[in-house]
Amino acid sequence: MYNKKVIQHFSHPKFFGKIKNPDVVGTAGNPRCGDLLTLYLKIDPPDGGPAGGKKIKDIKFETLGCAAAIAASDMICELAKGKTLEQALNLSFQDVSSALGVLPPLKIHCAQLVTEALRDAIGKYSKYKEKKL
């Protein structure tokens, strides 16, 4: 059902776990579909300066979900790490799916879920910044 790349990221994910004192946390999923995921982000520089230059310094995930959800979580972290927030916002579910060598049609929503979590995190971060300013 899954290709080697998906199985690889499911079996040996590099980005799972928590980040201590993250700058922002994003979530997605619901119990009905069975996937629940959390992304922890460290932003650099953490404070001040225009949002445009900010980069995702570190990112980790915790995912309760199927093999595709775990693999997609690992992939979104790989894709987002080192990117500016603007670049990260532009990551699409197609980017995640094709980086995994295409997910089965039934599992595309897993790729959608992980991009949702990333956008949730970046959205929260921007709002938080606005408030501070």
Add this chain to the structure above:
Amino acid sequence: MTPKNRIYLDYAATTPVDKKVFKAMGPYFSQTYGNPSSIHSWGEEAQAAIDKARDQVAKFLNCKLSEIVFTGSASESDNLAIRGLIKALKRRKQEGEKVHIITSSIEHKAVLETCHDLEKDGIKITYLPVGKDGIVDIADLKAEINPETDLVSIMYVNNEMGAIQPIEKIGRLISEINQTKKHRIFFHADAVQAANWVNCKVDDLKVDLLTLSGHKIYGPKGVGVLYIRQGTPISPLITGGDQEWGLRAGTENVANIVGMGAAISQISNSKFLISKKVKKLRDKLVKGVLTKIPGSNLTGSEKPEERAPHIANFSFLGIEGEAIMLSLDQEGIAASTGSACTSRALLPSHVLMAMGLSELEAHSSLRVSLGRYTTAKEIDIFLKTLPRVVERLRKISGR
């Protein structure tokens, strides 16, 4: 990367064809290949093989030869039982007379979706609930039976968690009600997961229709049986030939039918011993999982007499079933799950939801099913592997 000594713990999905069964089927491909409908000796030889298989099935069910119909699968048998009966009854009914079917909310999809489909044609269907034990309450059934009820269809043993339904009691209730009812109720039981383990004598169960499958009893895939009690009205769904008493057109799958007969005759000889052995292994498995893995639960009744010996269904807090299943597969172990992630609908198992499990519990389910060839060593390896798999996935989920 396929481990050499793989461990198959998915016998409720399918079983390997028994060697003796395979041998019995062998000649009916290229050697004794006649069409059973032909009256020359080629045809007669094939017909004799079918007659023998029919006799083997009839002995197992303790019924007449003329009450056995071979089909292409148990799903087809369920369809023939339900749709075939309703079709025949409708032709007898007067305009405005209603059709009413009672079934349970934990049936196999072959029954459940057939009922959903009939509902679209205006047929009234009642879906009985089950308790936390996964068992239908006779009082609920009794309360739902009305003067218009035509059919009760309840499975014998549930395929996801192994609960044994009180088929004998239901049969007794229905035959009592039928003594005073203007038009009678017919009783169908899907006994696909029951045949290996529990009494399937049709007179004890008082069923009018009973479904069996070949590939769940160490026979071939692609053959099923429908028992039809004499006098039960049934119209064929597949027309175009006189095969199977005119109830199932199409040249018979002789080799598969021979395999069905051979497989079923083997059950009678070994039922007691194998049940005992499998039950012991299942108990070891359940005890091992529950003690070694915190946050694990056994789904369904705790009373051994209410469970078939071969199935144990667990849920594991904080992880998802497909991920467990795939992780086990990588270690060379086959099991299955009721998680939505393996279904097209992306909804968790209707059986586990009907039993009152939460969505997350149903998503985290793992069905382990044992069989004739399961060994204590295999259970030991499983019990060593599963805690590791669960622990890893819980680390990933952070729960």
